Amino acid sequence: MKKIILMIVSLIILAFFLTAYAEDKQAGKITGKHKEAGLSCSDCHKEKTPSARPSQKVCRDCHGDMTDTKSKVYKDIAGHEVTFNPHYTHTGSMRCTLCHKMHSTSELYCNTGCHHKFQVKVP
Amino acid sequence: MKKIIVLIFMLTCLNNSYAAKVYNADVVVVGAGGSGNAAAVQAAQLGAKVIVLEKQAAAGGNANFCEGIFGADSKFQRSQNLPNVSKEDLFNKIMDFNHYKGDPLLVSAFVNQSADTIEWLQSLGVKIDGVFLEADSRTYTWHRFNGLCRAMTETLIKSYPKYGIQLMLETEAKDVIMKDGKAVGVKAFNVEDGDIVINAKAVIIGTGGFVSNAEMLKKYADFKGPITAIGAKNRTGDGIRMALAAGAKPEGLGTVQYHSPSPRFAGFAGIERRKTGFGFNQPVLWVNSFGKRFVNEYEVRNFSIAGNAAVRQKNGLVIKLLDSAVIDQYEKEGLDFVGGVNPRVPFTNLLRDIEADVQAGNVVKANTIEDLAKQLNKKFGTEIDPKILQATVDQTNHAYDKNFDDLFFKPRKVLHSFRTPPYYAIATYPAALGTVGGIRVDENCQAVDNDFHPIPGLFVVGADAGGMYGDTYDIIVAGETIGFAVNSGRLAAKHAVATYVK
Numbered sequence: 193m194k195k196i197i198l199m200i201v202s203l204i205i206l207a208f209f210l211t212a213y214a215e216d217k218q219a220g221k222i223t224g225k226h227k228e229a230g231l232s233c234s235d236c237h238k239e240k241t242p243s244a245r246p247s248q249k250v251c252r253d254c255h256g257d258m259t260d261t262k263s264k265v266y267k268d269i270a271g272h273e274v275t276f277n278p279h280y281t282h283t284g285s286m287r288c289t290l291c292h293k294m295h296s297t298s299e300l301y302c303n304t305g306c307h308h309k310f311q312v313k314v315p
Numbered sequence: 316m317k318k319i320i321v322l323i324f325m326l327t328c329l330n331n332s333y334a335a336k337v338y339n340a341d342v343v344v345v346g347a348g349g350s351g352n353a354a355a356v357q358a359a360q361l362g363a364k365v366i367v368l369e370k371q372a373a374a375g376g377n378a379n380f381c382e383g384i385f386g387a388d389s390k391f392q393r394s395q396n397l398p399n400v401s402k403e404d405l406f407n408k409i410m411d412f413n414h415y416k417g418d419p420l421l422v423s424a425f426v427n428q429s430a431d432t433i434e435w436l437q438s439l440g441v442k443i444d445g446v447f448l449e450a451d452s453r454t455y456t457w458h459r460f461n462g463l464c465r466a467m468t469e470t471l472i473k474s475y476p477k478y479g480i481q482l483m484l485e486t487e488a489k490d491v492i493m494k495d496g497k498a499v500g501v502k503a504f505n506v507e508d509g510d511i512v513i514n515a516k517a518v519i520i521g522t523g524g525f526v527s528n529a530e531m532l533k534k535y536a537d538f539k540g541p542i543t544a545i546g547a548k549n550r551t552g553d554g555i556r557m558a559l560a561a562g563a564k565p566e567g568l569g570t571v572q573y574h575s576p577s578p579r580f581a582g583f584a585g586i587e588r589r590k591t592g593f594g595f596n597q598p599v600l601w602v603n604s605f606g607k608r609f610v611n612e613y614e615v616r617n618f619s620i621a622g623n624a625a626v627r628q629k630n631g632l633v634i635k636l637l638d639s640a641v642i643d644q645y646e647k648e649g650l651d652f653v654g655g656v657n658p659r660v661p662f663t664n665l666l667r668d669i670e671a672d673v674q675a676g677n678v679v680k681a682n683t684i685e686d687l688a689k690q691l692n693k694k695f696g697t698e699i700d701p702k703i704l705q706a707t708v709d710q711t712n713h714a715y716d717k718n719f720d721d722l723f724f725k726p727r728k729v730l731h732s733f734r735t736p737p738y739y740a741i742a743t744y745p746a747a748l749g750t751v752g753g754i755r756v757d758e759n760c761q762a763v764d765n766d767f768h769p770i771p772g773l774f775v776v777g778a779d780a781g782g783m784y785g786d787t788y789d790i791i792v793a794g795e796t797i798g799f800a801v802n803s804g805r806l807a808a809k810h811a812v813a814t815y816v817k
Contacts, residue, residue: 247507282469283373284347284482287506290372305373 222294225315236294251288269309278302278312335502335510340366340481341816342808343501343515345488345554348376348547349464349797350521350777352471353432353804356439358519359478361812366513367480368503370487370549375468376523377547377749377778378797383449383459384467385798389430391446397455402426405456409792416785420758425783425802432802433458439474441467449793457793464797486511488553491518491561491773498561498772517772517811520762521804524750524778525552526571532750535568538626543746545574554779555753561773563762566781567752572788572796573622575615576633576743580677589668591678594642595635595741597651598729600711602636603628606688606699608707611723615652619788622745631745634691634699640735642666651729669739682736684708695742708733751788751796752781759810760803772815774807776800 222231236246258279265275278291278300290301291314298314342358344351347369359365369376386392387405399408406426410419437443442461449457460467475482485506492500492512500514525531526544528551533539544550559565575596598612610624625633642665645651649659672678679694681687688701714720715732754762754775761769777800789795 245507280473281373282375282379282465282472284369284375284472284475284484286372286484301372305371306379 223296224294224298226294245289248288251292255288257285266310266312269311274310335512336505336508338366338481338511338513340364340513340515342366342517342519342811343368343513344519344521345501345557346370346376346520346522346777346779347374347472347482347484348521348523348777349378349381349468349800350523350779350804351376351519352378352468353801354519354521354774354776354808355480355804356471356474356478357435357805357808358812358816359480361809361816363808363812363816365478365480366515367475367482368486368488368501368513369482369484370522370553371547372485374472374482374484375465375547377550378468378800379465380546381464381794381797383447383457383464383794383797384433384436384801385456385792385794386429386433386446386458387426387456389433389446389458391433391443391458392455395446395455397446400455405454405792408454409789409795412787412789412791413785418756418758418782421756421760421782424758424806425799428802428806429798432798432805435805436467436470436801439470441470453791454793456795456798488520488522488557491520491557493561496562496771498770501557515772517774517815519774519776519804519807519811520554520558520754520779521775521777521800522552522554522779523547523550524753525555526550526747526749528552531555531568532571536571536750537569538571538573538631538745540631540745542571542573543577543579543744545577545746545748550749550778552750552753554775558754558762558773558775558779561762561770562764563770563773563775564755564765564767565753566755567784567786568750568781570750570752570781570784570786570788571622572619572748572751573626574618574746574748575621576625576631577746578677578741578743580672580675589672590662590665591668591672591741593650593654594645594662594665594669595637595739595743596654597635597637597641597645598725599638599641599651599731600636600708600733602634602699602704602707604630604632604634604697604699606697606701606704606707608710608722611720611725613652613725613729617790618748619790622747623787625743626745630696632695632697633743634695634697634740635743636687636733636738636740637669638731638733638735638738639666641731641733642669642739644731672741673739677741679740680737681740682738684738687738687740691740691742749778749796751778751784751799753779754781756780756782756803758806760807761810772811774811776803776807 236250261279263277302308341363342365344355344367347367355365355367387402392400444459446455488501488503490502498518505511531552603609614621645662653659673680679690684705685701688699688704691697711733715730760776762773762775783799
């Protein structure tokens, strides 16, 4: 009986570890300014071996909620000019990393998630 | 020893259930589209603590795409002195259209609140340009938003902080939590927190129907082939599934808001890119797989009706034809039918774009009717007998010459001859803007069970609710989809707060 219990306990412990490391393989390079600033994985992911996407609270802890940004004129590929503030739009307060990518090229979610094609460089 | 094993097992389970983060609210709204936003703001104004869940990364849903809202006897209609828009006129018009396949109590609540809703939106800062005829529809009910619906959505969402409404994006609702027959919250999955639980005194579901769910469309829609969805993505029927699982009674699940059949190659982006799509979506000459006309082509302005006519045809396949004379006319004078808010201006470069699509293999071009039939049969699998197509063309020309279409009585102003080669043809297939039925609700938008009793705490609004339409979206009363969304959201919120929160 003791063996069975031991087996179950070890299986449970193993399961916890397996889930923790399951997504480890996808870890990519940090690109852009965060790399220049010398940030490491654990600065954002809050764990030595990242197992999941960090919370956007991490972004907001350093950068704030970007509520002081202003509207600008953006051009789409059809030449229409639209004035908006990408940090204060009709879509609600979106997750930072939808546009600002840490491990790949940043892109405007408006362009990828919907039908717009605004010409804008996302940091 | 067994006890210990059971204990360990229970501890593991406990551990999992503790993992779900718990939120508490008075009202939880599922879906931040047209109906959910209105419900959230209205409930919060009445003093409720509101949490809104939205599966998408961005809020707004299909309410990012519409243009104007229905109103009956509004101050705009009065100041513009518009005819036939009293509450009585419009109630009767809607009930005549659905021949009492809709719920008169719900329609009455909708019509009676609609003018107040327009003033309510204005009080929130939403701007309205005035009342217009939407795309040559028949009744002045369409109150066009300044900046279109997207601006309305934006105004509502930006008022959230003021009312203490918590918006949770990328949060997919999974189940309504039922306790003793009452809806007391929602289980959901948040992109950052994982499984979460929102405890609430009332649940308002407005997830926008199921037009993106091929399986549900196949089960409930009258057309069984593929249907192209136009508008917001991922409208997968989550709310309807949740409400059904909570014991709600279905109603109007088959009511698909068909659009005029659309070319598969283009989609909306394609239509923007080239003028081919709009250029062919005109009341010139539409034939089915057998080369016969099947509709007064001018119904193109009533998209749900044009869509109904199309889905009755074999494979839902509709061939739309243009001859070179009409293309030339459109380039010089503008289209017969301009959708939505677009002005009627010379539709330049139409031929250029059509020729580009001939090159791309999307459009068939021929110099004789016989060759046109042969090419269509080969390319799109139609079964057109050239003689029958010739007879159809002859009838079209005869109607033009006599200035009278004795087959389908197409209005004189849009009669065209079909005599000038080269001829062009495009294949179009069923498309839909959404589905507009799902759960049976009462006049407070409260879901009812199969015994017709309201389910305590459970409300279903917007495109997830049935009872507003019969089998067809009544396009003849423009602005009704967003109108019903906003009004049903308000009706549900008022009743939810009055009954379950206070």
